[in-house]
Amino acid sequence: MTKILPVIMCGGSGTRVWPESRETLPKQFIPLVGERSTFQTTMAMLADPAFEKPIVISNADYRFLIADQLRQIGAQADIVLEPSRRDSGPAVAVAAGLAARRAPDTVVVVLAADHVVRDRAGLVKLCKKAGEAAAEGYIVTLGVKPDSPATGYGYLRPGAPTHAGGEVLKLDAFVEKPDRETAQRYIEAGYFWNSGNFIFRADVMQAEIAHFEPAIFEAAEAAIDAAANDLGFCVLDAEAFARAPKKSIDYAVMEKTDKAALIPADIGWSDVGTWRAVWELSERDEAGNSVRGEGVVMDAKNVHVRSEDMLTTVVGVSDVIVVTTQDAVLVLNHEHGDRVKQLVDELKIQNRREAGAHKRIFRPWGYYQSIDEGQRYQVKRIVVKPGERLSLQKHFHRAEHWIVVRGTAEVGRDEEIHLVHENESIYLPIGCKHRLTNPGKIDLELIEVQTGSYLGEDDIVRFEDVYNRG
Amino acid sequence: MTKILPVIMCGGSGTRVWPESRETLPKQFIPLVGERSTFQTTMAMLADPAFEKPIVISNADYRFLIADQLRQIGAQADIVLEPSRRDSGPAVAVAAGLAARRAPDTVVVVLAADHVVRDRAGLVKLCKKAGEAAAEGYIVTLGVKPDSPATGYGYLRPGAPTHAGGEVLKLDAFVEKPDRETAQRYIEAGYFWNSGNFIFRADVMQAEIAHFEPAIFEAAEAAIDAAANDLGFCVLDAEAFARAPKKSIDYAVMEKTDKAALIPADIGWSDVGTWRAVWELSERDEAGNSVRGEGVVMDAKNVHVRSEDMLTTVVGVSDVIVVTTQDAVLVLNHEHGDRVKQLVDELKIQNRREAGAHKRIFRPWGYYQSIDEGQRYQVKRIVVKPGERLSLQKHFHRAEHWIVVRGTAEVGRDEEIHLVHENESIYLPIGCKHRLTNPGKIDLELIEVQTGSYLGEDDIVRFEDVYNRG
Structure with missing residues (x-):
């Protein structure tokens, strides 16, 4: 049997599980359930020999996060970056286009990075079975047996098997999110939820997109053809990709095509679309209470x-x-x-930082986090990964004191280079050109005390940056 | 008319409005409603010429807090410190004993520091009226007209007026906290709530205590006679005071005496005994919602x-x-x-610091607060008031970096003295003797970065301390 090419859709912003999930570190990258992120559990599942090396499609903002999370679990993937958010239609078009360039009949499975599947072996099996139907020309979607008349999913009306006695069913209708009553009728009629995970042959999907949404097809092809390599990431051409209409793959293709099929999936699936779903996936005591982190519950259940x-x-x-985070409670x-x-x-309308940004800001080199603020000062914790280096920079309005509390820092200050060890400090006066490097083998942690009349992040002049940032 | 001597009971630990109120900074000292603490609003009310300079009775732990809060509002008081918590009976015995030493017929009003009164002028008037009855030998309690069958208060059954047409009523019965049904009957029968605020003549109260609770009387008298003056505070003798049985003044005297009277008080009184009471005292929108600080409420009321x-x-x-504080949410x-x-x-059983201690720890010289912690480091913000000085000290396990972010520090380090200004730093190696002083006219703020293998507060050797701490 030929291998399946997995394409992981990893670009969502996950606002439905705010405040843990925010644009700067959305749902798919945080350990909502268990110790690993859903992106990581999905990637780990794809280590099965049935799959080729996966492609991860995501937003350019998340490139270092993705690389980092892959490194943590020792997984490999090609990372493709979308220069703008255009919904799932253009993303699937890119997935199909990339696969078709390898071989037109490549079988592709498109998986969301922010879903939870309890029975991962079951999902691998389903992918293989659906892959056979896909090889025959079907676009197969994973259909989940509903356990409640949910109004948040599209529903699938199953038809006859594609082969007598086979598991894959033809799709009679692909229907939009219903109201509660309609959903109840759908359940009684044996409909399935649309999980948003698909298996198809690259050339079949390309043909359908070209037929129903030629503008998406052309934009995706042009964006691939003009893609650039930047530090190992494949960056789609911004101008071409921006021409793709913003449309979901459901609207663009699945509701219209006559090639759709479904495979019933009883694999403990959840799209973790609400906090309630997270609670349902968590371990609970007899009263239905579940505590993660430091918490005490009295006189209450669920x-x-x-x-x-x-x-x-x-x-x-x-x-x-x-939900209690470092800067927001829900x-x-x-x-x-x-x-x-x-x-x-x-x-967002109130212009609050907490809407989209976490207190801890991840950077290619590590992260920083504000730990205290006053009128004319700010204190940050800065963590630099081994071998990483911040940009060469200077500030016009602030001086900085760096106190190393773990590891060793190599500090460039104007013409000098200093090695600063644990329990040592260095002073960076206003206007000096400076650069921070972790030359060691362990994380470098330092406390930065900034003083000055203006402490905004935008008071920075960057001279050189190994991560090609502006 | 002779003046009234106010005695403010200020020793409560206020656990019912945790987490804002904790033992290290309880309810009476925090601005639960409005900008000032209830202790401060109570003290401000006593600026009326009807009152003598007040006596504040409190726990020894709160001495600098009290002095500080008085300074903030420009109020004067004699501060009497209880070396242990013995409930209100012994405290009232001390109040009566101190007043009797001025003149046996001194009229005393005992007020709780953690109550809210909307009509403060009304309370002053009531005190004057009750003072007249007290001068005649009555022990008058402020009786509040109930607006609900609350089960958290004792109830007062009023009798005939002490004088025909007078406002002060004899007290027929002093009854304990009832169940809801009984409370309802009490209301229908015209009972009042016991507010826990009393007016009496010093000699009358002393006689009643000596009669019903001679052990309390003797302990209080001995504690006053052997009291010491420490930096201007009157500290009751610990050994003597500890002999006083732990008993409320209600149980000790009010339920037994035939001298009790009450004055109906319609002054917008609340003992702020629950978070609900705080909500009721707060400004609310049409949906009954009230937000203090940064908050957003959707689809909810009250x-x-x-x-x-x-x-x-x-x-x-x-x-x-x-309620969201810096380290705990309720x-x-x-x-x-x-x-x-x-x-x-x-x-407390779980041994959690948050049960009793705030993140910000107040000291006679100002405060400190942990802002970040790692395995081998801790970062604190330290604020020293003008003219104040920390103890001369040293540590065996940690070095400290101090970065001044506001004001000027005078730092003694072994034999040297350094002036450290804003945006300057100084290093204190392990084992050096050091001392921090704010020689300036504005608050000194500094960031302290500790590094070392043990960072507990108990790694401190104090050589000299202007605040006489151990």
Whole structure:
């Protein structure tokens, strides 16, 4: 049997599980359930010999995050970067285009990076079976047996098997998100949920996209042809890709094509689309309470406490999710999960940083995090990975004191180079050109105390940057 | 008319409004409602010429806090410190004893430091009226007209006026906290709540205590006679005071004496005994929501959000109090307010610092606060008030870097003295004797980075301390 090419869609911004998930570090990259991110568990599953080396398609902002998370689990992938967000239609067109360049009949499985599947071996088996139908020309979607009349999914009406006695069914209809009543009727009629994961032959998908959405097809092809290699990432051409209409693959192809099929998937699937779903996936005590991090629950049931840093207590309030992060708290009723997106929109209108950015800011070289702020000072924790180096820079309005608390720093300050060890400090006066490198084998951690009349991140002049940032 | 001597009871630990109120900075000292603490608003009210210079009775731990809060509002008081917590009976015995030493017929008003009174002028008037009855030998308690069958208060059954047409009523019975049904009957029968604020003549109260609780009387008298003056505070003798039985003044005297009277008080009184009471005292929008600090409430009513530092959001959960502090979050149903004390007890059993101590630790010289922690380092913000000085000290396990971010520090390091200005730093190696002073006219703020293998607060050897600490 020929191998399947997995393509992981990894570009979502995950606002529905704010405040843990934010644009700067969305859902697919955080350990929502268990110790690994859903991106990592998905990638780990693809180590099966049935699969070729995966392609990860994501937003350019996440390139170092992806590389980092792959490194952590020792996985390999080709990383393709979208210069703008154009929804899933153009992304699938790129996936098909890349696969077709290897061989037109390459079988592709497109998987979301932010779903949870309990039975991973089951999913691998399904991919293989669906792959056979895909090789015959079907576009197969994974159909999940509903356990409730959910209104957040599209539904699939199954038809006859593609082969007598086979598991893959022809798709009679692909229907949009229904209201509750309609959903109930769909369930009784044996419909499935659309999980948003697809298996198809590259040339078949290309032909369908070219037929129904020629503008998407042409934009995707041009974006691949003019793609650039940047530090090992494949960056799609920005101008070409921006020409692709913003459309989901459901609207673009699946609702229209007569090649659609489905394979029933009973694999403990969840798209982790709400906090309630996260609670359902978590270990709970007899009262239905689940505590992750430091938390105490009294006189309440069905409570999910998630606390990053500090003690979170709940007394007498049932059926709630309480999420405490370093800079934001959410108290949410189970039934209001779909309102979190609106909350985040509201926070954006109010121009609040917490809407999209975490307190800890990840950079190619590591991360920094503000730990204290005053009128004329700011204190940051800075962590630099072994071998990494920040840009050569200077500031017009602030001086900096660096105190190394772990590892060793190599500090360039104007014409000098200093090695600064644990429990040593160095002073960087206003206007000096400086550069920070971790020459060692362990993480470098330092405390930065900035003082000055203006402390904004934009007071920075970059002279050289190994990560090609502006 | 002779003046009234106010005695403010200021020693409570306020666990019912945890996590804002904790033993290290309890309820009476925090701005629960408005900008000032209830201790401060109480003290401000006593500026009326009807009152003598007040006496504040409190726990020894709170001496510098009290002095500080008085300074902030420009108020004067004599501060009397209890070396141990013995409940209100012994405290009132001390109040009476101190007043009797001025003149046996001194009229005393005992006020709680953690109550809120909307109509402060009304309270002053009531004190004057009650003072007249007290001068005649009555022990008058402020009786509050109930607005609900609360089970958290003792109730007062009023009798005939002490004088025909007078406002002060004889007290027929002093009854303990009832159940809800009984409370309802009490209200219908015209009972009042016992507010826990009393007016009496010193000699009358002394006689009653000596009669009903001679052990309390003798312990209080001995504790006053052997009191010491320490930096201007009157410290009761520890050994003598410890002999006083732990008993409330209600049990010790008020339930037994035939001298009790009450004056009906319609002055917008609250003992702020639960978070719900705080919510009721706060400004609310049409949905009954009240936000203090950074907060957003969606799809909910009767929510009270209190956030010290970070964004707190509530979606779809009504009738809750959400309190976010720097290190602890409480989500509480309105009806479970009386369970907070149990929650704090539970946290104590779990040996959690947050049960009793805030992240910001107040000291006579200012405060410090941990802002970051790692395995071998800790970062603190230290603020020293003008003219204040920390103890001369050394550490065996940690070195310290101090970076001044505001004001000027005078740093003694072994035999040297350094002036360290804003944006300058100094290094204190392990084992050096050092001392920090703020010689300036504005607050000194510095960032302390500690590194070492052990960073506990108990790694400190104190050589000299202007605040007489051990």
